[in-house]
Amino acid sequence: MPALQTFVWPEEWRLMSGTVAALHESCSRLKAIHYYGHSDRVELFRLRTDSSPATLYNFSGFANLHQLTLSQLRGDLAWWKGNVVHILRHSPGLRSLELSISAKSIRSRRNYDTNFFDQLCGGYAAVGGLPLCLQSLRCGQGVFPMSHASLAKLTDVSHLEEVHIFNHQEYWGQDDVQLYPSEQSRSGIVFNAFWPQHCPNLRRFSVSIYQLDVHEFLCAWAVDPSFSRRLAFCVDDLRHLGYGDPSLLFRPNSGHPGRHPGLPIKLRMLGLDLDRDTIFRSVPDLDEEYWREEVLGDIVASNTESLEGLMICTPMHQDDDSYSIGLNTELTRFYDLDVLQEVIGRFHHLKQLSVNGHRPLPDSDWGPPTPEAILDAAKKLAGAAPGLMYINIYERF
Incomplete structure (x- = not known):
């Protein structure tokens, strides 16, 4: 299939190294890879193949991509960082990037901490990568932009049109990494990196849960109505607001002044x-x-x-x-x-x-x-x- 330009692999199917190798050998015009892994299958893969993730999912040979999705990364996350950095370094025209880590890999803490994304950005700059011009950045589970400076090494945020940040830790146990420590409503994610003065072209911003740091992001966009009118804002799960009913976002002070005030923007x-x-x-x-x-x-x-x-x-x-x-x-x-x-x-x-x-x-x-x-x-x-x-x-x- 030499003319193939987009490859999508759903989470229901098992992907093997032979498929990836054939894809690399036969599809020289490939511009988009969307791989959706499934964390629950890693043990099954090991039983059947006794192979490492490097053998199963080595995408590092692909270059000149415009879109890249690698979902539910698992196993040796240090290896995965190097793999992704190699792809990015050889895809200067990349416009869409989506990454996420499996909950099982996060729980195992094998080469994982909340700075995974910042380390990836630093690794990209270290091999000579210049800031990309991403239009879409989707930071899934376990992928948190915690440093404005690190994010700037990866991409010029002024080109961003869509951003998603998975700021949820629902699947994680009490002993796992805590994004929002007890009694805190700020995660350390640099939501201010996506304020309108930095991202004039941003049109869609989505998060998993509505916390105070997300509210402060909206307040920055509400300063000028012309900003907020062009921004589509989405919250995946409104059940975790702390007071039970997402409809209260439309009520002044939302019943919890200082913690979850009402939406600051005009819809x-x-x-x-x-x-x-x-x-x-x-x-x-x-x-x-x-x-x-x-x-x-x-x-x-x-x-x-x-x-x-x-x-x-x-x-x-x-x-x-x-x-x-x-x-x-x-x-x-x-x-x-x-x-x-x-x-x-x-x-x-x-x-x-x-x-x-x-x-x-x-x-x-x-x-x-x-x-x-x-x-x-x-x-x-x-x-x-x-x-x-x-x-x-x-x-x-």
């Missing part, structure tokens, strides 16, 4: 889950339950002039009457649309609206809304927000 696009299991619960430090109406009301209060796109996920299962607050519920089988209909007209610049739902439980005899119900709901929502240009309801329209 242009927003996706929100209105499932009862997510929103209807007693929240520590609050005297009342945080109702769906309050969630949407707080969003309106802080984003009336900025929000242009809204994606809502609602329940798609039968509920008891006390929570069936949908639009003509018995006919449409929708939930929350009466609440949504009431508030969307208050977003003065709303252009796009998407409404989807959680699938019913397997043992439920209740199906999705009928086409007639969807059309009826679309008409009513469009009437409530005349500025809408696009409506998607349950993947229709």
